[in-house]
Amino acid sequence: xxxxxxxxxxxxxxAGLTGTNxxxxxxxCGACTVHLNGESVKSCTVLAAQVDGMEITTIExxxxxxxxxxxxxxxxxxxxxxxxxxxxxxMVMACASLxxxxxNLTENEVREGLEGNLCRCTGYHNIVKAVLEVSGA
Amino acid sequence: MIPANFDYLRVDSVEGAxxxxxxxxxxxxxxxxxxxxxPLMKFRLSAPAxxxxxxxxxxxxxxxxxxxxxxxxxxxxxxxIETNPLIKENAGLLASATHHVGDPQVRHRGTIGGAIAHxxxxxxxxxxxxxxxxxxxxxxxxxAREIPIDDxxxxxxxxxxxDDEMLTQIKVPCVPDAKWSxxxxxxxxxxxxIVGASILVNNGQSGISLVNMHSTPFRASAxxxxxxxxxxxxxxxxxxxxxxxxxxxxxxxxxxxxxLARVLVKRGLEEAGL
Numbered sequence: 001x002x003x004x005x006x007x008x009x010x011x012x013x014x015a016g017l018t019g020t021n022x023x024x025x026x027x028x029c030g031a032c033t034v035h036l037n038g039e040s041v042k043s044c045t046v047l048a049a050q051v052d053g054m055e056i057t058t059i060e061x062x063x064x065x066x067x068x069x070x071x072x073x074x075x076x077x078x079x080x081x082x083x084x085x086x087x088x089x090x091m092v093m094a095c096a097s098l099x100x101x102x103x104n105l106t107e108n109e110v111r112e113g114l115e116g117n118l119c120r121c122t123g124y125h126n127i128v129k130a131v132l133e134v135s136g137a
Numbered sequence: 138m139i140p141a142n143f144d145y146l147r148v149d150s151v152e153g154a155x156x157x158x159x160x161x162x163x164x165x166x167x168x169x170x171x172x173x174x175x176p177l178m179k180f181r182l183s184a185p186a187x188x189x190x191x192x193x194x195x196x197x198x199x200x201x202x203x204x205x206x207x208x209x210x211x212x213x214x215x216x217x218i219e220t221n222p223l224i225k226e227n228a229g230l231l232a233s234a235t236h237h238v239g240d241p242q243v244r245h246r247g248t249i250g251g252a253i254a255h256x257x258x259x260x261x262x263x264x265x266x267x268x269x270x271x272x273x274x275x276x277x278x279x280x281a282r283e284i285p286i287d288d289x290x291x292x293x294x295x296x297x298x299x300d301d302e303m304l305t306q307i308k309v310p311c312v313p314d315a316k317w318s319x320x321x322x323x324x325x326x327x328x329x330x331i332v333g334a335s336i337l338v339n340n341g342q343s344g345i346s347l348v349n350m351h352s353t354p355f356r357a358s359a360x361x362x363x364x365x366x367x368x369x370x371x372x373x374x375x376x377x378x379x380x381x382x383x384x385x386x387x388x389x390x391x392x393x394x395x396x397l398a399r400v401l402v403k404r405g406l407e408e409a410g411l
Contacts, residue, residue, distance in 0.1 A: 003145035116240025
């Protein structure tokens with residue numbers, strides 16, 4: 001692997017996991033969000049070499065092995081928190097990390113916490129609803 | 138977008154990083170969180186031959202209180218600074234400014250040392266550190282030296298760091314009783330500041346600085362002097378654009394930036410109870 005390989009490139013092209021999307025490629029849109037040692041990061045702005053030996057979770061690894069959805073995936077499903085779906089993998093990963101760090105989010109905190117993820121379809125409303133569903137507020 | 142090719146070196150100590158810098162000179166660049174450097178490299182605005190990864194220097198990740206100062210390791214991530222109880226209590230302005238950087242994903246990666254070493258006048262963190270009168274500690278082959286934050290930023294994206302030195306620590310005086318405000322004006326949540334202001338008022342002393350109003354992070358000395366002579370928020374904020382040389386771009390003209398500086402300083406001073 002060349003040292004300049006980006007994490008998102010490695011995930012999509014070497015590991016063959018294409019659930020993680022590339023959107024803006026400039027760490028603005030959040031489509032490429034994955035978890036690095038449990039925390040959300042934008043994989044277009046991390047080198048694959050930098051995370052050697054660390055734990056990466058992509059959208060493919062969020063559900064349990066038997067297919068049971070992660071609570072955030074379930075909430076997105078129930079709240080209809082998506083339309084075209086392009087931002088969804090990154091959005092779900094960002095939301096899961098947000099709730100992991102704070103279990104009692106207010107609506108305002110959810111909206112602020114999603115400042116790094118762009119959605120062109122939903123107007124965010126149902127996404128916020130899904131996060132609040134999981135965070136129990 | 139893929140960066141130009143480079144050799145990747147991972148080091149596990151300050152000594153290792155300094156050795157790499159000494160060996161490769163200005164062909165080498167340290168990478169911490171990488172959220173300033175990697176975008177530059179992807180745009181091919183920067184193409185270092187050697188990238189020295191310092192992310193695993195865990196002994197540079199800490200926040201401690203020593204002799205009425207907060208002592209912060211250069212590799213402490215933004216997300217750890219914005220939530221740190223010691224920082225919230227003793228330098229709330231720094232926690233607030235850090236919370237305004239980028240978005241949660243960016244703050245999980247970005248580091249305080251990287252944000253300062255990049256020397257970007259549009260960055261939120263240098264402004265808070267100016268207002269707080271911080272000191273930057275850099276380590277080189279001869280050992281460590283301390284640089285007052287006012288002397289650290291020497292030009293656009295240029296700092297006093299030498300090619301063979303690395304930024305290792307930031308010292309911030311504890312000001313638990315200070316009133317402060319961080320003001321940031323932008324059009325979209327995660328954007329850089331079109332203009333920003335750090336305001337700190339403590340027992341008649343003040344620290345006032347501006348984001349994106351000059352080629353370097355900028356101390357608004359004229360406002361500080363006005364406050365020292367007893368000016369109120371309205372009077373003092375009228376001095377906010379004095380000495381600034383902002384640029385004109387798609388977001389704002391020079392005149393509009395100067396207007397914003399006055400408005401944001403006024404809001405900040407009022408929020409800080411002046």
